[in-house]
Amino acid sequence: MAKHIVVLGAGYGGLMSALEARKKLTVDDARITLVNKHSYHQLVTQLHETAVGARSDRASRVLIEKVVNGKDIDVLKGTVARIIPDERTVELVDGQRLVYDYLVVALGSEAEYFGIEGMKENAFIMKTINQARLIRVHIQSCFARYAYDRRPELLRFVVGGAGFSGIELVGELADALPRLAAETGVDYSQVEIYNVEAMPSILPGFDPELVQAAQESLQSRGVRFRTGVAVAKVEPGLVHLKDGSVIETETMIWTGGVRGSQLVVDAGFETEPRGRAKVDAYLQSVNIPNTYLVGDCAFVLGDNGRPLPPTAQLAWQMGAAAGQGLYHDIKGGVKEAFKPVMMGTLASLGRKDCVGKVGRSTKLHGRMAYLVKEAGNWRYLAKIGSVFH
Numbered sequence: 283m284a285k286h287i288v289v290l291g292a293g294y295g296g297l298m299s300a301l302e303a304r305k306k307l308t309v310d311d312a313r314i315t316l317v318n319k320h321s322y323h324q325l326v327t328q329l330h331e332t333a334v335g336a337r338s339d340r341a342s343r344v345l346i347e348k349v350v351n352g353k354d355i356d357v358l359k360g361t362v363a364r365i366i367p368d369e370r371t372v373e374l375v376d377g378q379r380l381v382y383d384y385l386v387v388a389l390g391s392e393a394e395y396f397g398i399e400g401m402k403e404n405a406f407i408m409k410t411i412n413q414a415r416l417i418r419v420h421i422q423s424c425f426a427r428y429a430y431d432r433r434p435e436l437l438r439f440v441v442g443g444a445g446f447s448g449i450e451l452v453g454e455l456a457d458a459l460p461r462l463a464a465e466t467g468v469d470y471s472q473v474e475i476y477n478v479e480a481m482p483s484i485l486p487g488f489d490p491e492l493v494q495a496a497q498e499s500l501q502s503r504g505v506r507f508r509t510g511v512a513v514a515k516v517e518p519g520l521v522h523l524k525d526g527s528v529i530e531t532e533t534m535i536w537t538g539g540v541r542g543s544q545l546v547v548d549a550g551f552e553t554e555p556r557g558r559a560k561v562d563a564y565l566q567s568v569n570i571p572n573t574y575l576v577g578d579c580a581f582v583l584g585d586n587g588r589p590l591p592p593t594a595q596l597a598w599q600m601g602a603a604a605g606q607g608l609y610h611d612i613k614g615g616v617k618e619a620f621k622p623v624m625m626g627t628l629a630s631l632g633r634k635d636c637v638g639k640v641g642r643s644t645k646l647h648g649r650m651a652y653l654v655k656e657a658g659n660w661r662y663l664a665k666i667g668s669v670f671h
Contacts, residue, residue: 285312285612288372288382290362292318292346293326294597295577295604296388297666302605304353311612315356315380317372321346323666324411327594327659330451332414333535334421334458336633339411349666362389365549367570384572384611386604387546387559391578391592394539394556400516405442405536408451417535421459424532425466435530437473440521442513443538444479445486446593446629449496451537452477453631456503475505476529478521480512480538485629485637492637495647499635513538540592542579554581554589563619564607565600574607576600582620596622598662628655 289300300316307314322343331337346357360374365387372380393409395401406417424436439455441448455475463470477484477500484507485493497507508523515522521529542557551559552569558581560568565580567573577597582590590596603620610617628638628651636651646654 284310285383286381287312287314287384287386287608288380289314289316289386289388290365290372291388291390291577292316292320292323292357293388293390293577294594294662295601296386297323297346297349298598298601299386299388299574299576299604299608300350300355300601301353301666302602303608304355304605306605306609307612309354312384312608313356314354315358315382316346316350317358317360317362317374317380318346319359319361321357321359322411323349325659326409329408329411329414330447330454330630332411333408333417333451334454335418336454336458339415342411342414344663344666362545365545367549367551367573370572382572384608385574386601386608387551387573387575387579388577388597388601389543389545389579391540391542392544392557393536394541395536396539398513398516401442401513401536404516404518405534407536408447409540420533422462425462425468428468428472429466433532434472434474435519435532437468438476438529438531439474439533440476440478440529440531440535442478442521442534442536444477444481444484444507444509445537446627448477448479448537449485449500450630451535452500452505453635454633456500456505457632457634473504476508476531477505478508478511478513478523478529480510482510484509488627488629488637489639489645492639492645492647496629496631496637499631499637499647503632540578542581546575546579551575564617565604565620566607572611574604576604582622584622590622593627594662595625595658598665599623625658626654628658630655 289296325342328342332342363373363375393407428436441452460470512524514524546559547557559575561580565574578592584590599622626640630636637647
């Protein structure tokens, strides 16, 4: 009898695990059900562009049915309410229950607020297309309102966190806001962009030479950095920093950290302190059998003993590895331990600039780096069979 594989989440890891499992397993071997709350796969690496209007909502999503068309993967639109490992069951919000033989959990991550008072209630986050859309509409509203309400805080934009997500968003803001100012008749000299980071520099842990190139590029376009100082509290219209200073703003966007899905914690998976599930060398849960965890909800250590960063390229590689593991679970053979191949790490700084590394040591910045990053996006779309999405 065919085994039932249930995949929760159609992000980079979940979608790739379903595709890889189906590529290797026939319908007689396994029935595959892919559960996702939306009918589309979100290209979350492009949300910073959607948030400022540089890329349309439609361009940041791929219809799941188009990707799985003809591949004998059942797509179920629904929201996971809870995972019940003892019963090998997943319960959805609408009451449906799915019984599985093997489970892939790819539920992504949630924003980590680090206990900062008022952050959750008063800041935007940017983890979904809908959230990016809210940011875009809000920013446009700030410029439109300034024509009638000359409060400076309407044109003062703050991004909390200077990791990759924060820096990419800041770069897009630096490129997009001059256009918005011109369209609404606002003097751009009145616009302020702040980036606040608790660590001593932006892009913590990144190559110092590339960090300097990124900072100089962004500062040349008016970005003001507040590094080495954490956000202490966020109120409506006010961002309090731990050095006692206050930034008056109508726009606080938080990109300062992520944690694993609460559903993973509630299901009883063994996790690290930020809610990401611990997995073995094959990406299987260390305490719950027949379950793989991939993407941002999994805690994976690199060869240096440090946690691997939650990136899209890591997520889809984990998904492919889980799909291969499922094949061996069902058909036999020897599994291979997961060994990620990090092809490069690139952070865009707007539409014409980018910094990063390709391979282990090749440093790039400028327009060429941006084109390499775009090529990586096309490579992923080709992998899922959706280049012309």
